[in-house]
Amino acid sequence: MINLFSLDRIYHPATSVLRQLGGMALMFFSSIFYAFRRPWKLNYIFKQMEFIGVKSLGVVLITGTFTGMVLAIQTYYGFRKFGAEGLVGATVALSMTRELGPVLTSLMVTGRAGSAIAAELGTMRVTEQIDALIVMALNPIKYLVTPRVIASFFMLPVLTIISDFVGIVGGWLVGVKLLGINEGAFINKMIKYVDLEDIYDGLIKSACFGIILSVVACYKGFYTAGGAEGVGRSTTESVVIASVSILVADYILTSLMF
Amino acid sequence: MDKDTAIKIVDLYKNFGSQNVLNGINLEIKHGEITVIIGKSGGGKSVLMKHLISLLKPDMGEIWIDGVDITKLKERELNEVRKKFGMLFQEAALFDSMNVIDNVAFPLREHTKLPEKEIIRLAEEKLKNVGLSGFGYKMPSELSGGMKKRVGLARALINDPDIILFDEPTSALDPIISLTILDLIKETQERFKKTYVIISHDILGMFRIAHKVAMLYNGKIIEYGTPENVKKSENEEVKEFLKATGIPGFVGGVL
Numbered sequence: 001m002i003n004l005f006s007l008d009r010i011y012h013p014a015t016s017v018l019r020q021l022g023g024m025a026l027m028f029f030s031s032i033f034y035a036f037r038r039p040w041k042l043n044y045i046f047k048q049m050e051f052i053g054v055k056s057l058g059v060v061l062i063t064g065t066f067t068g069m070v071l072a073i074q075t076y077y078g079f080r081k082f083g084a085e086g087l088v089g090a091t092v093a094l095s096m097t098r099e100l101g102p103v104l105t106s107l108m109v110t111g112r113a114g115s116a117i118a119a120e121l122g123t124m125r126v127t128e129q130i131d132a133l134i135v136m137a138l139n140p141i142k143y144l145v146t147p148r149v150i151a152s153f154f155m156l157p158v159l160t161i162i163s164d165f166v167g168i169v170g171g172w173l174v175g176v177k178l179l180g181i182n183e184g185a186f187i188n189k190m191i192k193y194v195d196l197e198d199i200y201d202g203l204i205k206s207a208c209f210g211i212i213l214s215v216v217a218c219y220k221g222f223y224t225a226g227g228a229e230g231v232g233r234s235t236t237e238s239v240v241i242a243s244v245s246i247l248v249a250d251y252i253l254t255s256l257m258f
Numbered sequence: 259m260d261k262d263t264a265i266k267i268v269d270l271y272k273n274f275g276s277q278n279v280l281n282g283i284n285l286e287i288k289h290g291e292i293t294v295i296i297g298k299s300g301g302g303k304s305v306l307m308k309h310l311i312s313l314l315k316p317d318m319g320e321i322w323i324d325g326v327d328i329t330k331l332k333e334r335e336l337n338e339v340r341k342k343f344g345m346l347f348q349e350a351a352l353f354d355s356m357n358v359i360d361n362v363a364f365p366l367r368e369h370t371k372l373p374e375k376e377i378i379r380l381a382e383e384k385l386k387n388v389g390l391s392g393f394g395y396k397m398p399s400e401l402s403g404g405m406k407k408r409v410g411l412a413r414a415l416i417n418d419p420d421i422i423l424f425d426e427p428t429s430a431l432d433p434i435i436s437l438t439i440l441d442l443i444k445e446t447q448e449r450f451k452k453t454y455v456i457i458s459h460d461i462l463g464m465f466r467i468a469h470k471v472a473m474l475y476n477g478k479i480i481e482y483g484t485p486e487n488v489k490k491s492e493n494e495e496v497k498e499f500l501k502a503t504g505i506p507g508f509v510g511g512v513l
């Protein structure tokens with residue numbers, strides 16, 4: 001059986017993409033496995049929910065609002081050419097809930113929290129804090145990885161819903177208040193064309209992205225080698241890998257869903 | 259395995275890539291004794307210590323603790339063994355997300371059901387022992403290297419483990435604190451008769467408190483015995499190593 005804890009993994013880091021993927025999958029499954037083992041570390045999970053969720057609120061609000069606003073402008077000038085301005089609201093809402101809400105939120109959280117997770121676990125690794133946990137007969141996956149994965153899984157959909165909402169409000173502000181689209185048409189078409197399923201699917205996607213970004217960040221941090229420089233490398237790699245994986249996964253999930 | 263043997267290391271080998279770090283270590287560490295491991299910097303002392311608690315797996319060889327070869331154990335069984343251990347890391351390895359008192363209290367919080375009040379009392383007592391009462395609510399980043407070391411020492415001692423591993427407990431400490439820590443180690447060991455394994459470059463101090471001294475050289479234990487015997491060792495490498503300390507009364511030292 002592959003030993004997740006043995007330091008030898010650090011000294012012989014998995015270099016091939018396939019082995020890294022395998023390592024990440026293993027880390028994900030063991031983090032879920034240990035989540036169901038006593039003692040439950042609820043306070044650890046809440047702390048991470050605060051860090052990953054609550055503290056990301058600011059960036060998510062700003063990106064969501066501006067995305068909705070710019071969408072409204074772009075679609076307005078496009079649709080005006082064939083007199084379909086009334087569809088701007090529906091377009092903004094569909095793009096936000098199905099695509100941009102989940103994806104942009106996940107990318108922002110990757111940049112903010114994913115990088116921090118990789119840096120923190122990486123520092124814990126190179127300063128032997130992870131070893132200290134192991135020596136105390138405590139499972140580092142359970143203490144460090146599980147709370148972060150679970151917190152991301154639950155917080156990403158919450159952040160996404162908020163992003164969807166402020167995006168639509170932003171679109172409404174620009175479309176109705178600034179560009180003068182008929183408010184009735186804006187709202188009615190939106191309600192007519194957006195199904196609850198669009199929102200659900202977006203939330204499911206964002207939960208998956210939450211798992212991706214947290215597992216990648218934890219994996220990269222957990223298996224950091226090479227001092228401060230190594231921590232920097234892990235952090236960068238985790239952001240790049242997680243962002244790319246999110247976009248690829250987005251395509252796959254979307255083509256399965258709609 | 260003898261009843262008075264706490265840890266028995268048999269033919270232990272470890273390579274990092276092409277570098278042989280441990281080259282057939284054989285050593286028996288006795289119950290209730292202080293065993294000091296000396297050897298040159300980069301010689302593999304910390305690597306050896308990490309094997310004793312299975313942070314590293316050997317390429318070959320056995321490590322027997324209480325009648326089981328821990329190199330063959332699974333992670334869950336290892337954790338039962340590890341609960342008997344305490345360890346002070348060379349760089350202290352304090353959790354920097356927690357303040358000092360939480361660091362010291364951590365093993366108690368995770369492994370005992372003691373009431374919170376009692377945990378805090380014990381942690382403060384241990385901090386006082388290492389001369390750091392009043393620093394409980396600082397973060398590790400606000401401490402000096404030597405202070406971190408002492409917090410790490412308090413944490414290693416807190417749940418009265420049977421076997422304690424110290425990786426350079428007195429490095430980075432001024433001579434006075436260093437003496438205090440030596441006395442603390444000696445006193446606690448005499449009181450509770452636990453097994454202590456200490457890596458140190460503080461030859462003079464350690465020869466004072468050690469029951470046994472082992473010298474690691476080229477990945478092997480080339481000398482093992484009481485401090486008196488090791489001082490008088492005929493082995494060339496041991497002589498040279500001790501001579502370099504320049505301490506009167508040691509082989510080759512000024513008499």
Ligand SMILES: Nc1ncnc2c1ncn2[C@@H]1O[C@H](COP(=O)(O)OP(=O)(O)OP(=O)(O)O)[C@@H](O)[C@H]1O
Binds near residue numbers: 011304
């Ligand atoms: N993570 C690692 N990867 C590769 N080689 C390592 C690693 N850790 C230790 N080594 C090698 O093992 C050798 C022994 O290291 P170790 O840390 O055990 O030395 P030491 O005897 O504790 O030295 P010091 O007294 O300076 O602490 C060193 O030469 C080092 O290069």
Ligand SMILES: [Mg+2]
Binds near residue numbers: 303304305348425
């Ligand atoms: Mg060392």
